[in-house]
Structures are given as C-alpha cells and as structure tokens.
Amino acid sequence: MIMKNLYQPFKVKIKKIEEHSSNVKLFRLASLKLSEGGFKKNKAGLVFEPGQFVLVSHFGYGEAPFGIASSPYQNKYVDLVIRRAGILTEALHQLKEGDEIFMRGPYGHGFPINFMSGKDVVMVTGGCGIPPIAALIEYIMANRDKFNRTYLIYGARAPADLLMKSKLKKWEKDIKIILTVDQPDKNWKGYVGMVSEMIREIRIDSLDAVAAMCGPGPMMDALEKILRPLGIADRRIFVNMERKMQCGIGKCQHCVVGDKYVCQDGPVFNFDQIDKSWD
Ligand SMILES: Cc1cc2nc3c(=O)[nH]c(=O)nc-3n(C[C@H](O)[C@H](O)[C@H](O)COP(=O)(O)OP(=O)(O)OC[C@H]3O[C@@H](n4cnc5c(N)ncnc54)[C@H](O)[C@@H]3O)c2cc1C
Numbered sequence: 001m002i003m004k005n006l007y008q009p010f011k012v013k014i015k016k017i018e019e020h021s022s023n024v025k026l027f028r029l030a031s032l033k034l035s036e037g038g039f040k041k042n043k044a045g046l047v048f049e050p051g052q053f054v055l056v057s058h059f060g061y062g063e064a065p066f067g068i069a070s071s072p073y074q075n076k077y078v079d080l081v082i083r084r085a086g087i088l089t090e091a092l093h094q095l096k097e098g099d100e101i102f103m104r105g106p107y108g109h110g111f112p113i114n115f116m117s118g119k120d121v122v123m124v125t126g127g128c129g130i131p132p133i134a135a136l137i138e139y140i141m142a143n144r145d146k147f148n149r150t151y152l153i154y155g156a157r158a159p160a161d162l163l164m165k166s167k168l169k170k171w172e173k174d175i176k177i178i179l180t181v182d183q184p185d186k187n188w189k190g191y192v193g194m195v196s197e198m199i200r201e202i203r204i205d206s207l208d209a210v211a212a213m214c215g216p217g218p219m220m221d222a223l224e225k226i227l228r229p230l231g232i233a234d235r236r237i238f239v240n241m242e243r244k245m246q247c248g249i250g251k252c253q254h255c256v257v258g259d260k261y262v263c264q265d266g267p268v269f270n271f272d273q274i275d276k277s278w279d
Pocket residue numbers: 053062063064065066067068080081082083084085086087088089090128131132241242243244245267
C-alpha cells in the first residue's frame with residue numbers, strides 16, 4: 001500500500017492579488033492539483049470545513065499557517081488573506097500574479113456546522129481574524145435556509161483596516177453586519193470600540209444561539225461586552241485559535257496548549273474546552 005505523505009506540499013499559482021489594507025493582501029491560489037493535494041469533497045460536499053487552515057511555503061522563506069477565506073464549495077482556488085507580519089509574509093507580499101508557491105492541507109477541525117445549523121449565529125471577529133469567519137459566512141450564505149438570525153460583528157483599528165469590503169457588501173444582503181473601529185475618521189457611521197449598546201441590535205434566542213469567534217486579544221473584550229450579556233453559554237461559543245505551528249499534523253508539539261494540539265484538535269475549540277488564554 002502506498003502511504004500518502006501528509007507533509008507533501010503541492011504547487012499553486014497566484015491567480016489574483018488584491019490589496020485590502022496597507023499591510024494585508026488577498027491571494028487567490030489555484031492549482032489543477034488542489035483536489036490531489038487533499039481538497040477532496042467530503043460527505044457534506046465541501047472541499048474543506050470553514051475554520052480549517054493550510055500551510056503555505058515559499059522557497060527560502062519558510063512555511064506558515066493561514067485560514068482559508070473562500071467558499072468551502074470552491075475547489076478551483078482558495079483565497080488567503082495575509083497580513084505582513086515577518087519573514088514569510090513579507091516575501092509573499094513581494095510576489096506578483098502568475099508566481100508560484102507551495103501549499104499543503106487543509107488541516108485541523110473547523111466550525112461545527114452541523115451543530116450550528118438551525119440556530120441563531122453571532123460571529124465576532126477583529127483585525128486579521130476575518131478569513132475563517134469569511135469561509136463560515138460563505139457556507140451560511142449557500143445554506144441560508146438552514147440558519148436562523150445571523151450576525152457578524154467585525155472590529156478593526158481604523159476604517160481603512162477593515163478587510164474584505166466587497167464581500168461585506170455582498171454578505172449584508174443576507175446577514176446583519178455590525179462594524180466597529182477604535183479610531184474613527186470623519187466619515188465613520190458605525191460603532192467606536194466594543195460598546196455594550198451593540199447588543200441592542202442583536203435579537204437572538206440566547207438559549208439556542210451559537211457564537212463563532214476569531215481574532216486577537218481584544219476578542220476577550222467582545223466576549224465580556226457582547227456574548228456574555230447576550231447570554232450565550234461558553235460551550236456554545238466556538239473560537240478559532242492561532243498558535244505558532246510547524247508540522248500542522250500533531251507531530252512536533254509546537255502548537256500545544258494545555259493537553260490540546262491546536263493544529264489537530266483545533267484550530268476551532270469550544271470556549272469551555274480551552275484555558276481561556278488568548279494572545
Ligand atoms: C491556524 C492559523 C491560522 C492563521 N490564519 C492566518 C490568516 O488567515 N492570515 C494571516 O495573516 N495570518 C494568519 N495566521 C498567522 C500567521 O501564520 C503568522 O502571521 C505567520 O506565521 C507569520 O509568519 P512570518 O514568517 O511572516 O513571520 P515570522 O517572521 O515567523 O514572525 C513575525 C512575528 O509574528 C509572530 N508570529 C508568528 N506566527 C504567529 C502566529 N501563529 N500567531 C501570532 N503571531 C505569530 C512572531 O512571533 C513574530 O513576532 C494564522 C495562524 C494560525 C496558527
């Protein structure tokens with residue numbers, strides 16, 4: 001029997017690059033081998049679960065994990081939304097459409113879409129945490145009748161830092177989007193900060209609602225000011241955690257938090273399964 005090499009990356013071509021902010025770009029990556037590389041349809045007809053990630057490498061600059069931002073029904077390409085943070089991401093930001101890099105995955109466990117369906121859904125994200133939430137929204141949009149009231153609360157430092165703006169316009173036809181920034185400009189009409197008045201815009205059945213979160217430290221603020229007052233229990237809050245990774249498949253222990261491997265047991269966890277540290 002030939003064993004599949006789980007570490008084996010495959011080549012992908014950059015089909016499209018969009019500049020989303022001063023330090024974030026969207027990369028559309030395509031390959032005839034996407035399906036051979038692991039992007040095979042599962043029982044739900046998806047090529048990955050919203051919340052799963054891929055490992056991207058560029059020769060000489062290393063490898064890093066990124067959440068998939070495109071629709072889980074799309075197997076011709078994946079969209080990654082990448083913030084310039086260090087060696088690899090700096091090098092990726094220098095690339096042009098037509099250039100080739102490597103990818104492996106998808107890995108990990110995503111959001112529990114079967115458990116979430118039939119319920120009110122509150123999604124909360126900030127900064128560069130939007131990619132896995134974007135894939136979840138694409139799934140909800142494609143199955144709109146299976147979900148009840150759906151909200152996206154999306155925060156950024158300033159209006160110019162809000163990512164995926166054309167998608168936000170598309171999504172707002174079907175879901176309620178609440179935007180918030182810390183440093184508004186003179187044209188800003190949304191909220192400033194994670195303010196508790198936001199919950200007045202949200203109508204949910206708190207005993208049956210679920211929440212999905214992804215983002216940096218300020219997400220704890222959102223949890224205390226929005227999700228707790230809404231009455232959503234910890235076991236119904238699903239968080240997408242970011243930890244430094246190497247192998248991506250539970251072998252190297254780089255991503256261990258408590259008794260969990262973020263790459264394999266996550267990156268999506270029930271909030272009551274994790275140690276509540278959020279960095
Ligand atoms: C499951 C998962 C999904 C992710 N999805 C995305 C995504 O969709 N878009 C995106 O832009 N980034 C995402 N990240 C973070 C991304 O992997 C890091 O920004 C990347 O590893 C930086 O690589 P680098 O070589 O450019 O930076 P490096 O030169 O390795 O480091 C630059 C700085 O970033 C810090 N850093 C490195 N890795 C991480 C990390 N995992 N979390 C926090 N800080 C880190 C380093 O400590 C250092 O301060 C994700 C991480 C995980 C674990």
